[in-house]
Amino acid sequence: MDIKLHKKATTTPGIRAAIQAAPDSVTHRELAERFGVSISTIRRWRFREEVHDRSHTRHNLRTSLSPAQEMLLMVARDYLHLGLDDLLKVAQAFLAPHLSRSSLQRLIKRQNAPYLENLSRKGRNMQKPPKMNAPGMVHIAVEVLPEPVTQPEERCLYLAIDRASRWVYLETLPSSSARDASRFLQNVVDQAPFTINRVMTCVSETFTAQTKGSSSANDAADQHPFDQACAHEGIHHGLEKAAHYRHGHTDSGRIERLDEVLHLPEAEQSEKEAEAITSLLENLTRHYNHCLPQRGLSHRTPADVLREWRASRSETS
Numbered sequence: 001m002d003i004k005l006h007k008k009a010t011t012t013p014g015i016r017a018a019i020q021a022a023p024d025s026v027t028h029r030e031l032a033e034r035f036g037v038s039i040s041t042i043r044r045w046r047f048r049e050e051v052h053d054r055s056h057t058r059h060n061l062r063t064s065l066s067p068a069q070e071m072l073l074m075v076a077r078d079y080l081h082l083g084l085d086d087l088l089k090v091a092q093a094f095l096a097p098h099l100s101r102s103s104l105q106r107l108i109k110r111q112n113a114p115y116l117e118n119l120s121r122k123g124r125n126m127q128k129p130p131k132m133n134a135p136g137m138v139h140i141a142v143e144v145l146p147e148p149v150t151q152p153e154e155r156c157l158y159l160a161i162d163r164a165s166r167w168v169y170l171e172t173l174p175s176s177s178a179r180d181a182s183r184f185l186q187n188v189v190d191q192a193p194f195t196i197n198r199v200m201t202c203v204s205e206t207f208t209a210q211t212k213g214s215s216s217a218n219d220a221a222d223q224h225p226f227d228q229a230c231a232h233e234g235i236h237h238g239l240e241k242a243a244h245y246r247h248g249h250t251d252s253g254r255i256e257r258l259d260e261v262l263h264l265p266e267a268e269q270s271e272k273e274a275e276a277i278t279s280l281l282e283n284l285t286r287h288y289n290h291c292l293p294q295r296g297l298s299h300r301t302p303a304d305v306l307r308e309w310r311a312s313r314s315e316t317s
Contacts, residue, residue, distance in 0.1 A: 006053050010037050016051040064096045064103055072280060073104075074111055075143065079159050080168060081116060084108070086292060093291070094283045135165045135194040135306060140185070140201050142176050157281075158184040160192075163200075165305040166297060167192070168288050170281045176206045182229035189233055193306055198236045201226075208239060 003013060011019075015035050019042060022031055028042045035042075045051075065073070073095070077087050084105060091099050143157040156176045160169045169188050173180040189196055201207035209224040223231075230237040293299045300308075 004053065006056070009053065010041060011035065011045065013051040016045045016048075019045045020048065020051070022046070064099050065091075065107070069095050069280075070107060070111070072284075073107070074113060075157065076284065077108070077113065077116075079141070079143075080161070080166075080288065081296075083116060083295070086294065089292060090284060090287060093287055094280055133164060135162045135167065135309060136197040137163045138188065138192070138196050138199050139163065140181075140188070140199055140207070142181065142184075142206055144176050156180065160184070160188045162192075162194070162302070165194075165302045165309070166294060167194075167302040167306065168285055170285050172281065178206060178225040181206050181226045185226065185229050185233070185235075189235075194309075196233070196235055198238060199230055200238045200240050203239050208237070210239065 005012070015037075019031055019035070028039045028046070031042045031046070032039045073087060073091055076082060076090060082090065084101065088099070088101050088104050091104060138160050139162075140158070140160045143159070156173050158171050158173055158181070161167070169191050171184055171187060173184060185199070203210060207224070207226045209227075227237055288302070290301055290303045293301055293304075297305055
């Protein structure tokens, strides 16, 4: 039996249970002499219902980051698959220059976030996607955020990531509607430093009118607006299962966690946080694409990969 006791505890759960079961006719002093403890210990345990030590964690944790900043780091970790050291570089560059590695590790543990290797194991039994050497296949996802107090127009975080180079583009839009998804696609096409020929999304009303488990194509008259936007740009739109598309996972309670950390009671604080989030997304995108070497890219940045890819094309042409 696993029993966790305080290092200076003078009683065990069995002694505590005996203290609680003692009749009222027995005084505190008699119980103290019987079990060899102080009278204050008897007073502490005699009227409790449990026999185990309570948590010694502070009720008011002193953290270096605000709740909104913590949320952004957790989303960046899950979406961009950043390890602890890479996430620390991002946090120190844009959020808290004096943030320590141990503080960031405690944040991840406090949020009950799964290990990155455990996230990758969920798709091992499924068919692996083909390895892409040239950029052009982009994954697009949307995270529905809770409504802010003062800026209800910013409620969804859209993300696009290229499979080969891991180039990333982030943006906040009013909703998860097909219209906003099409608008985000147009922005990705304009911002991408390469030609996009294929877009992969999960099966949802935001990106397709096709229902889960259906493999038939829709008629041209009933085509989804996002599919129409892809066809207008000459991009093939493919669908992936939610279990395979890691960005669609919500089993770890990510949506509920976002609701908790973004619940800011003061309106002035919400306005400042909203402005900081918009600025942070721009800086995070630029830092991730140009300044953050990744182990999966042989310790190169996405910009380095794209630069080498262009150089190889010019040599072969």
